[in-house]
Amino acid sequence: MAHLLLLTTAGFLLSANAQPAPSVQAGISAAIKDAAKATGPLDYTAFVNPFIGTDNFGDVCPGASIPFGMAKFSTDLTGYAPAGYVTDPTQFIRGISPMHDSGTGSSLGTYGNFEIMPLLCPDGFDTCTTSLAARERLRKLNTDLASPGYFAQTLDNDIMIEATATRRAGLERFTFPEGSKPYFVLDLANDLPESFAGGNMTIDPDLGRITIGGFWGSSFGPGNFHYHAFACYDLLDNGAQTLSEYGVWTADAFGLDAKGLGDLSLNLSINLIGGVYESGALFSYAGTPKQVNIRVGISFVSEDQACANAESEIGTSTFAEIEAQAKTLWNEKLSKVEIDVPNTPPNITEMLYSSLYRASLTPNNATDETQGPFAGTSSFYFDSLYCSWDTFRTFYPLMSLHSPVEFSQIVDSYIDGWRKLGWMPECRANNLPGWTQGGSSGDVIVGHFATHYHNEAAALGIDLQELYSAAWTDGQVNPPEWNIEGRQSNVYDKFGYVPFAVLDVSSTGRQTREGSRTLEYAFEDFAIRQIAQVINNTADEALFANRSLNYRNVWDPTVESDGFKGFAQKRYSNGTFFFTNPTTCSPVDNVTTECSLQDDNISGFYESSSWEYSFFAPHDMAHIVELMGGNTTFINRLNHYFSAGYYGAGNEPSFQAPIGYHYANAPAQTVSRSRQIVFENFDITPAGLPGNDDQAAMATFLSFHLLGLYPVASTTQYLILSPFTPKYTIHNSYLNVSTTVTTVNFDPKSVQQTIPKGAAAYVANVTFNGEPVGRCHLDFYDVFRVGGNLTITVTADKTAADDCLGDLPESLSTGGFATAR
Ligand SMILES: *[C@@H]1O[C@H](CO)[C@@H](O)[C@H](O)[C@H]1NC(C)=O
Numbered sequence: 001m002a003h004l005l006l007l008t009t010a011g012f013l014l015s016a017n018a019q020p021a022p023s024v025q026a027g028i029s030a031a032i033k034d035a036a037k038a039t040g041p042l043d044y045t046a047f048v049n050p051f052i053g054t055d056n057f058g059d060v061c062p063g064a065s066i067p068f069g070m071a072k073f074s075t076d077l078t079g080y081a082p083a084g085y086v087t088d089p090t091q092f093i094r095g096i097s098p099m100h101d102s103g104t105g106s107s108l109g110t111y112g113n114f115e116i117m118p119l120l121c122p123d124g125f126d127t128c129t130t131s132l133a134a135r136e137r138l139r140k141l142n143t144d145l146a147s148p149g150y151f152a153q154t155l156d157n158d159i160m161i162e163a164t165a166t167r168r169a170g171l172e173r174f175t176f177p178e179g180s181k182p183y184f185v186l187d188l189a190n191d192l193p194e195s196f197a198g199g200n201m202t203i204d205p206d207l208g209r210i211t212i213g214g215f216w217g218s219s220f221g222p223g224n225f226h227y228h229a230f231a232c233y234d235l236l237d238n239g240a241q242t243l244s245e246y247g248v249w250t251a252d253a254f255g256l257d258a259k260g261l262g263d264l265s266l267n268l269s270i271n272l273i274g275g276v277y278e279s280g281a282l283f284s285y286a287g288t289p290k291q292v293n294i295r296v297g298i299s300f301v302s303e304d305q306a307c308a309n310a311e312s313e314i315g316t317s318t319f320a321e322i323e324a325q326a327k328t329l330w331n332e333k334l335s336k337v338e339i340d341v342p343n344t345p346p347n348i349t350e351m352l353y354s355s356l357y358r359a360s361l362t363p364n365n366a367t368d369e370t371q372g373p374f375a376g377t378s379s380f381y382f383d384s385l386y387c388s389w390d391t392f393r394t395f396y397p398l399m400s401l402h403s404p405v406e407f408s409q410i411v412d413s414y415i416d417g418w419r420k421l422g423w424m425p426e427c428r429a430n431n432l433p434g435w436t437q438g439g440s441s442g443d444v445i446v447g448h449f450a451t452h453y454h455n456e457a458a459a460l461g462i463d464l465q466e467l468y469s470a471a472w473t474d475g476q477v478n479p480p481e482w483n484i485e486g487r488q489s490n491v492y493d494k495f496g497y498v499p500f501a502v503l504d505v506s507s508t509g510r511q512t513r514e515g516s517r518t519l520e521y522a523f524e525d526f527a528i529r530q531i532a533q534v535i536n537n538t539a540d541e542a543l544f545a546n547r548s549l550n551y552r553n554v555w556d557p558t559v560e561s562d563g564f565k566g567f568a569q570k571r572y573s574n575g576t577f578f579f580t581n582p583t584t585c586s587p588v589d590n591v592t593t594e595c596s597l598q599d600d601n602i603s604g605f606y607e608s609s610s611w612e613y614s615f616f617a618p619h620d621m622a623h624i625v626e627l628m629g630g631n632t633t634f635i636n637r638l639n640h641y642f643s644a645g646y647y648g649a650g651n652e653p654s655f656q657a658p659i660g661y662h663y664a665n666a667p668a669q670t671v672s673r674s675r676q677i678v679f680e681n682f683d684i685t686p687a688g689l690p691g692n693d694d695q696a697a698m699a700t701f702l703s704f705h706l707l708g709l710y711p712v713a714s715t716t717q718y719l720i721l722s723p724f725t726p727k728y729t730i731h732n733s734y735l736n737v738s739t740t741v742t743t744v745n746f747d748p749k750s751v752q753q754t755i756p757k758g759a760a761a762y763v764a765n766v767t768f769n770g771e772p773v774g775r776c777h778l779d780f781y782d783v784f785r786v787g788g789n790l791t792i793t794v795t796a797d798k799t800a801a802d803d804c805l806g807d808l809p810e811s812l813s814t815g816g817f818a819t820a821r
Pocket residue numbers: 198199200213214215268269270303
């Protein structure tokens with residue numbers, strides 16, 4: 001998703017002031033250089049730059065986390081900072097908190113609860129700056145640090161804040177200026193979306209422990225629901241530290257600034273005024289210790305469980321021990337893809353490993369931390385799935401190549417959503433249902449799993465019949481409110497498209513996106529068809545195959561734009577098309593401002609234009625080529641789409657476009673386009689993403705391009721592009737296979753925006769374990785499922801390479817995807 005609210009740009013054009021300490025990039029560059037001399041296994045965490053995407057609305061959280069950690073420790077800044085931290089040096093720090101999401105689509109932000117801020121209060125307890133506005137401080141410029149499992153920021157008063165994490169806990173270390181008495185304010189009420197609905201806090205001075213719990217609201221979903229969250233702060237560093245003063249405070253921005261020295265609890269059982277109300281704890285330490293260590297546990301179950309999580313996951317371990325443990329976990333994940341670092345351009349190495357890092361940062365593993373309908377579930381449970389519409393395209397396909405165990409756990413969590421709520425989650429965040437975007441995109445995610453791992457499903461704990469029932473329900477059973485789950489299948493079934501202005505007497509939802517919802521529903525139908533095929537349900541396979549062609553029902557052959565004819569358009573229930581200029585909501589549309597979920601938007605396409613969405617039928621591109629007038633016109637049209645500025649790189653509907661050439665028998669043109677879009681939109685700086693990372697949708701889109709592959713979601717087909725590296729190996733330890741991809745004739749000079757003449761980059765031929773494979777696509781079962789050596793020989797002869805030699809990627813209407821593998 002893009003951003004729900006568009007803010008004015010004033011104040012945000014500060015990317016020149018990159019804030020990470022220069023030592024971050026210097027360290028990465030040195031590590032890449034040293035890799036050539038390395039003898040033992042590489043430390044892949046040394047290539048990761050967690051700050052990529054922390055500027056330019058990338059919404060990436062650079063905080064300390066383990067892979068899929070529920071805890072992500074980051075500072076929270078004022079201004080536009082949905083993931084907590086941003087590089088903008090004019091924004092103020094309000095503290096560090098243990099819960100965040102990365103790549104969130106909510107512009108207000110998400111989580112940020114239980115924030116703690118170190119203070120200097122030279123005039124004592126009663127003069128401490130406790131309120132949000134009074135305590136905020138700028139940073140000390142160019143000192144921000146982060147690496148996998150570690151985060152640090154230094155305030156302009158020279159207090160350094162550091163954090164490291166386990167799954168549900170972490171350690172915070174604060175270094176104070178010489179001779180100062182450490183004070184801390186701990187926030188009960190505040191979270192980033194200002195959604196506090198009531199809570200408690202208790203100080204136990206003997207144990208040196210503060211427990212907190214409360215209710216907060218969604219960051220990207222209806223405000224009607226609340227989640228319960230808890231934290232446990234242990235202040236004594238296993239007896240090494242002594243408390244001095246402690247008490248509570250309340251405040252607001254209008255004169256309330258009250259403190260209670262010695263008061264031990266807050267009981268604010270209800271709050272109906274959102275973020276206006278502020279409150280929390282205030283405490284200090286005896287003496288003038290240079291460093292203060294604080295242990296934090298979190299839970300979605302109870303205060304007791306939050307304390308137990310800190311005890312079991314951290315206990316008496318030191319900061320260095322927890323940090324080393326996090327780093328080990330990250331190396332396990334990052335080493336699933338090993339590239340030839342010495343012979344790969346350094347920026348590519350950094351972009352790839354930073355992307356692979358974010359590809360395992362979220363969703364947040366909240367297994368055993370369940371509440372509401374999921375309380376006590378025996379399934380795995382993942383939070384921050386936002387949104388399936390973003391992640392089905394590349395995030396789960398990348399995971400499917402190397403991490404079937406993790407993938408199966410997340411699939412289990414999707415299926416459990418259907419068990420407990422009736423439909424699979426579309427955009428679960430903050431443990432609450434979030435807004436639906438394209439329909440029931442979870443179908444594509446579980447479909448991708450089923451096509452790849454049906455033979456191993458039972459061993460991985462997935463019942464394929466149940467998986468199918470969950471997807472079938474999404475496709476066939478109309479929910480009462482399709483804003484939050486399922487889709488408007490009643491009218492879609494009746495008309496073969498989602499009509500605009502249609503009478504729906506049995507469900508509610510935002511009456512928007514009828515064009516793009518039809519296109520997405522049709523592709524979701526294809527995913528359901530794929531599962532039906534895997535389980536030998538031939539009747540349903542035919543039914544859903546048929547429905548997957550419904551994308552054709554919103555094709556208006558009469559609409560013309562820039563000389564190209566035929567565009568997707570929304571349609572009334574009487575069949576008449578509703579005209580929307582195909583450029584509306586494209587990046588060059590300077591008139592329309594609202595293209596997301598705003599009620600007044602009537603363009604018919606979600607966060608994208610008809611120019612872009614008209615290319616969307618990943619399962620049947622042969623017919624799209626035909627609708628657009630054949631190979632040559634299709635290629636001209638795709639070229640025009642890029643040159644006219646209609647390519648919206650920062651949002652997911654654009655993902656399908658760059659690889660379109662493959663379907664018009666022009667694979668070498670995909671290669672040129674792939675190089676161009678990577679270098680135009682991605683780099684290694686904080687502003688190095690074209691938009692919201694969307695829970696690593698962008699990161700995994702980039703990863704596939706760098707690896708020279710592109711997935712057809714919910715199928716086992718992968719298009720062959722041109723790797724940006726001479727050699728890499730993908731390990732799949734569950735299947736106990738490794739696949740090494742070698743780019744023969746690799747020319748580093750080809751790794752730039754425009755491939756120079758004479759530089760080899762276009763795919764001439766491909767072999768797998770010595771046997772020839774088609775040059776345009778391959779199948780998971782033939783390659784990554786068995787493991788071995790994939791050789792991609794590239795050439796500088798673009799013309800010779802610009803042909804699939806009779807073996808186009810598959811399309812449903814030309815007989816593709818005929819049998820399950
Ligand atoms: C207050 O704490 C009690 C005991 O932990 C808990 O049952 C209750 O739900 C809490 N109330 C709020 C508003 O968090």
